[in-house]
Amino acid sequence: MSYQKSSFYHPRLPVNDLGLTYRDYEGALSTLCAGCGHDAITSAIVQACFELSLPPHQVAKMSGIGCSSKAPNYFLNKSHGFNSVHGRMPSVTTGANLANRDLTYLAMSGDGDSASIGLGQFAHVVRRQLNMLYVVANNGVYGLTKGQLAATADKGVTNKGGELSLFSDIDLCVMALQLGATFVARSFSGDKKQLVPLIKAAMSHQGFAFIDIVSPCVTFNNHASSTRSYDYVHEHITTAAVTDFIPVKTEITSDCQAGVCEDICLHDGSLMRIHKLQADYDTKNAMKAINDIESHKQKGEILTGLFYLDPNGESFHDVNNSSDTPLNQLKQEVLCPGNRVLSSINDSFR
Amino acid sequence: MSNTSSSKQVNTCQSINDFVVRFANTNGTGSASANNMFAKAILRMGIPVSAKNIFPSNIQGMPTWYEVRINESNFLARRGGQSELVVAMNAQSLLEDIDSVACGGFLLYDSSRALQTHEIRDDINYLAIPISAICQKEYQDPRQRQLFKNVIYVGALAALLNIEFDVLKTLVGEQFRGKDKLITPNIYALELGYQYAHQHFQCPISLRVERRELINNRIMVDGNTATALGAVYGGATVVGWYPITPSTSVVEKFASYCARLRIDPATGKKNYALVQAEDELAAIGIAIGASWNGARAFTATSGPGISLMTEFLGLAYFAEIPMVLVNVQRAGPSTGMPTRTQQSDILACAYASHGDTKQVLLFPQDPFECFTLSAQAFDLADQLQTPVIIMSDLDLGMNDHLTAEFIWDDQQEYQLGKVLSAQQLDELDEYGRYLDVDNDGICYRTLPGTHPDKGAFFTRGTSRNRYAGYTEKSADYVENMQRLTKKFNQAAKLMPSPEIKQSSKRAKIGLIFFGTSSHAIPEAIQQLKDHGLSVDTLRIKAFPFCHSIIDFINDHQDVFVIEQNRDSQMRTLLSNELAIAPNKLNVIANFDGLPLTSLFVVNKVLEHFAQQSSTSQTG
Numbered sequence: 020m021s022y023q024k025s026s027f028y029h030p031r032l033p034v035n036d037l038g039l040t041y042r043d044y045e046g047a048l049s050t051l052c053a054g055c056g057h058d059a060i061t062s063a064i065v066q067a068c069f070e071l072s073l074p075p076h077q078v079a080k081m082s083g084i085g086c087s088s089k090a091p092n093y094f095l096n097k098s099h100g101f102n103s104v105h106g107r108m109p110s111v112t113t114g115a116n117l118a119n120r121d122l123t124y125l126a127m128s129g130d131g132d133s134a135s136i137g138l139g140q141f142a143h144v145v146r147r148q149l150n151m152l153y154v155v156a157n158n159g160v161y162g163l164t165k166g167q168l169a170a171t172a173d174k175g176v177t178n179k180g181g182e183l184s185l186f187s188d189i190d191l192c193v194m195a196l197q198l199g200a201t202f203v204a205r206s207f208s209g210d211k212k213q214l215v216p217l218i219k220a221a222m223s224h225q226g227f228a229f230i231d232i233v234s235p236c237v238t239f240n241n242h243a244s245s246t247r248s249y250d251y252v253h254e255h256i257t258t259a260a261v262t263d264f265i266p267v268k269t270e271i272t273s274d275c276q277a278g279v280c281e282d283i284c285l286h287d288g289s290l291m292r293i294h295k296l297q298a299d300y301d302t303k304n305a306m307k308a309i310n311d312i313e314s315h316k317q318k319g320e321i322l323t324g325l326f327y328l329d330p331n332g333e334s335f336h337d338v339n340n341s342s343d344t345p346l347n348q349l350k351q352e353v354l355c356p357g358n359r360v361l362s363s364i365n366d367s368f369r
Numbered sequence: 370m371s372n373t374s375s376s377k378q379v380n381t382c383q384s385i386n387d388f389v390v391r392f393a394n395t396n397g398t399g400s401a402s403a404n405n406m407f408a409k410a411i412l413r414m415g416i417p418v419s420a421k422n423i424f425p426s427n428i429q430g431m432p433t434w435y436e437v438r439i440n441e442s443n444f445l446a447r448r449g450g451q452s453e454l455v456v457a458m459n460a461q462s463l464l465e466d467i468d469s470v471a472c473g474g475f476l477l478y479d480s481s482r483a484l485q486t487h488e489i490r491d492d493i494n495y496l497a498i499p500i501s502a503i504c505q506k507e508y509q510d511p512r513q514r515q516l517f518k519n520v521i522y523v524g525a526l527a528a529l530l531n532i533e534f535d536v537l538k539t540l541v542g543e544q545f546r547g548k549d550k551l552i553t554p555n556i557y558a559l560e561l562g563y564q565y566a567h568q569h570f571q572c573p574i575s576l577r578v579e580r581r582e583l584i585n586n587r588i589m590v591d592g593n594t595a596t597a598l599g600a601v602y603g604g605a606t607v608v609g610w611y612p613i614t615p616s617t618s619v620v621e622k623f624a625s626y627c628a629r630l631r632i633d634p635a636t637g638k639k640n641y642a643l644v645q646a647e648d649e650l651a652a653i654g655i656a657i658g659a660s661w662n663g664a665r666a667f668t669a670t671s672g673p674g675i676s677l678m679t680e681f682l683g684l685a686y687f688a689e690i691p692m693v694l695v696n697v698q699r700a701g702p703s704t705g706m707p708t709r710t711q712q713s714d715i716l717a718c719a720y721a722s723h724g725d726t727k728q729v730l731l732f733p734q735d736p737f738e739c740f741t742l743s744a745q746a747f748d749l750a751d752q753l754q755t756p757v758i759i760m761s762d763l764d765l766g767m768n769d770h771l772t773a774e775f776i777w778d779d780q781q782e783y784q785l786g787k788v789l790s791a792q793q794l795d796e797l798d799e800y801g802r803y804l805d806v807d808n809d810g811i812c813y814r815t816l817p818g819t820h821p822d823k824g825a826f827f828t829r830g831t832s833r834n835r836y837a838g839y840t841e842k843s844a845d846y847v848e849n850m851q852r853l854t855k856k857f858n859q860a861a862k863l864m865p866s867p868e869i870k871q872s873s874k875r876a877k878i879g880l881i882f883f884g885t886s887s888h889a890i891p892e893a894i895q896q897l898k899d900h901g902l903s904v905d906t907l908r909i910k911a912f913p914f915c916h917s918i919i920d921f922i923n924d925h926q927d928v929f930v931i932e933q934n935r936d937s938q939m940r941t942l943l944s945n946e947l948a949i950a951p952n953k954l955n956v957i958a959n960f961d962g963l964p965l966t967s968l969f970v971v972n973k974v975l976e977h978f979a980q981q982s983s984t985s986q987t988g
């Protein structure tokens with residue numbers, strides 16, 4: 020069930036450039052378990068979209084099936100949403116994006132949805148360089164089917180039922196880096212300070228942006244032997260770099276010590292400011308990022324932050340050389356060659 | 370004429386414009402374009418002709434046949450049986466090919482290797498041409514030696530069958546337009562064969578063609594090309610696909626027509642997008658995503674691809690998303706006979722996906738209908754907000770057929786169905802995606818991005834209420850499912866109606882068929898008449914069915930459902946959907962993977978009556 024929130028507005032709620040309040044970006048009342056990491060992601064998305072002053076109706080919310088895939092119902096009520104089938108959100112988003120290149124595609128998936136049943140579609144949408152933000156809410160389990168181990172669960176951990184994860188885990192960030200994603204990051208649902216700027220930057224990025232968000236499942240994966248529990252993540256998180264997102268219109272006032280900061284200009288002119296916690300952190304080197312992720316994992320640590328950014332990468336429509344007018348807006352006069360052309364085509368079959 | 374005479378005294382086949390030529394080749398040797406040229410030459414001489422390519426699921430080195438039927442009465446289905454003339458170019462299948470010559474018929478073969486005694490039949494005529502030896506002498510390059518063999522036998526056939534040589538020369542000129550260097554050597558090779566035949570045989574032989582004016586405005590083209598063109602004219606802009614025979618050329622042709630017709634003249638940019646997806650699940654997902662977002666989109670597949678697409682077909686049915694799926698059917702189950710034809714996905718498509726689902730199907734019979742129905746499918750999908758499946762088959766899709774020329778009414782406008790604009794949304798008091806405002810089961814869609822704060826909804830494959838909100842309330846679920854039934858019944862009104870041919874004095878026998886089975890029917894009617902049986906016919910063009918089908922069935926004492934699958938799937942669908950007693954429908958089911966012949970139909974009908982009279986005698 021989705022419950023509608025009360026529409027009572029506090030008259031003095033802050034408004035953004037569009038004159039919209041935070042509440043204009045909210046969705047239906049969440050029906051996820053209290054404390055579920057996915058709800059924290061939802062609120063980070065709401066905040067990011069509010070702060071970006073995105074017109075909500077210009078966003079399309081895409082998802083597969085799972086608790087995580089339900090989340091789009093809980094944000095951006097004024098956006099169209101598409102809750103497709105399990106593991107197949109990437110193809111549906113591909114079609115939607117091909118039809119209308121002008122919308123912002125915000126997709127939400129789970130680790131079951133993306134790393135198991137949908138792994139093929141995940142890989143191919145990265146390759147295809149679709150202009151979208153792909154978020155995986157990574158809890159190491161299948162929440163909606165009650166706690167079976169997901170392929171992202173670390174080898175050797177157990178789920179709530181005591182089942183041991185026997186096989187090596189899949190790291191979707193590593194895959195995305197290998198397959199040429201132009202924006203790759205990992206974050207933690209409990210770290211809104213890191214998450215919000217990352218989402219903002221990813222939504223402004225032109226090209227395929229991927230954020231893997233560790234998102235504890237309080238019901239099935241928040242126990243002592245899990246590496247996706249709140250406690251574990253809090254204790255083992257390591258941050259490569261802290262990012263600020265500075266939209267085009269805002270003057271850059273962010274204070275930051277020289278030498279540890281780097282500004283990267285995104286396509287729309289906004290800036291991604293990276294505070295390097297590790298002095299040598301380089302967001303232009305995908306191979307090194309893969310190495311860093313793996314070496315931290317070997318130490319039992321979860322490396323978070325922005326791993327890779329190529330602000331000038333091509334996206335699908337550049338490669339396809341698609342018309343600037345979205346395909347769904349082309350009129351019959353443009354699409355249909357008419358009977359005169361047809362009669363010359365007929366002549367080629369005589 | 371010593372070379373052509375047979376030892377036994379048999380009647381040599383004689384015919385003008387009514388015979389079958391069967392070419393036996395090895396695939397990958399370039400025979401296809403030469404054989405094609407042969408068929409096209411007959412067409413250019415104004416004589417009705419059909420060509421069936423019987424090819425293996427293999428790229429090189431396997432036997433492949435090309436059957437050309439020439440028939441002035443326009444009986445252009447595969448005739449079946451033996452052929453009057455066989456061109457045997459494949460040593461591997463030679464014995465089989467010799468057997469396939471009709472008594473009194475002709476075998477043209479490459480006599481560079483002498484025939485063995487067991488390869489000699491005394492009731493047929495041998496046309497010996499040392500084709501390999503000629504090529505060996507004329508050409509140095511091994512590739513040319515191979516390719517020109519085919520052209521040489523076409524040249525020889527021109528002499529033997531009295532094909533106008535100028536027609537062939539024109540065809541060569543057209544085929545190699547832009548590669549003009551190839552024209553002279555090809556014409557030279559034609560002449561080599563032509564001269565050889567003239568010098569060694571009495572030309573023409575007793576089979577021959579004579580110019581007629583029987584083609585009128587018809588064209589000769591394969592169904593996949595027509596379907597692709599229909600999609601271009603129907604306004605499709607987004608395609609997701611995954612290669613599979615025999616559907617591949619639908620998308621390939623779509624791509625090549627788009628490259629010609631859909632490039633923005635000012636910017637050079639594409640007014641379409643095509644994605645070769647990772648599999649059929651993604652292919653249909655792309656089509657659904659694009660259609661959801663208001664573009665016209667399709668995918669094309671066959672056999673195994675249909676199985677993979679069923680989950681998504683259920684989503685599109687239930688979430689009410691338009692899309693077009695082209696199913697070029699092939700022989701199943703599983704990988705089956707990938708290069709043979711069948712109509713065996715009727716039930717899999719009509720009820721595609723789990724739960725209570727029903728899908729809209731269209732059954733084109735020829736390339737003209739492939740074109741027309743393909744374009745119309747996009748209107749129907751948009752009007753009904755549901756998938757529309759075009760049920761073609763390998764014979765229709767991949768073989769060239771003589772068909773009415775394509776026409777497009779420039780006045781006709783795309784029917785985009787019930788999609789609300791921002792202004793319409795502003796004028797509404799209340800919007801519910803699944804509110805049955807017009808009481809026809811079809812509700813109003815909105816497209817993402819239309820209005821800043823009205824009309825957004827959540828599309829889902831889970832149960833929902835009228836306002837697209839998730840619900841598990843039984844009443845809401847039932848209401849929605851019943852509305853979908855209402856919509857499906859409504860769909861029947863928009864479907865092309867069946868083609869009924871009924872004599873004024875109603876016949877006792879009624880034949881029901883669909884798709885390519887229709888090719889064999891005119892000839893079957895004629896043959897049945899010769900047996901004193903007159904028949905009425907009904908050709909199904911779409912599912913959901915029109916009610917006129919029930920009347921037709923009730924009006925005929927003996928009704929036969931003719932189809933190309935083992936389990937008489939259309940019969941099942943008819944009984945099930947129209948509440949017709951199954952025993953009212955007699956089965957004529959051809960499922961050997963080859964196009965249906967009239968002979969098969971006639972024999973089954975005669976068998977039926979023979980059985981009936983024997984049981985009535987004994988009982």
Ligand SMILES: Cc1ncc(C[n+]2csc(CCOP(=O)(O)OP(=O)(O)O)c2C)c(N)n1
Nearest residue numbers: 085086087105129130131132160161162163
């Ligand atoms: C084809 C198919 N198989 C199985 C399911 C059942 N199913 C629903 S959600 C789910 C797993 C979801 O896990 P994940 O994507 O990690 O989401 P979470 O609930 O953990 O957020 C499964 C297996 C389904 N809906 N469809």
Ligand code: SF4
Nearest residue numbers: 052055086162236237
């Ligand atoms: S089961 Fe787990 S993932 Fe699903 S809503 Fe509950 S806490 Fe979240």
Ligand SMILES: [Mg+2]
Nearest residue numbers: 129130131160
């Ligand atoms: Mg999960």
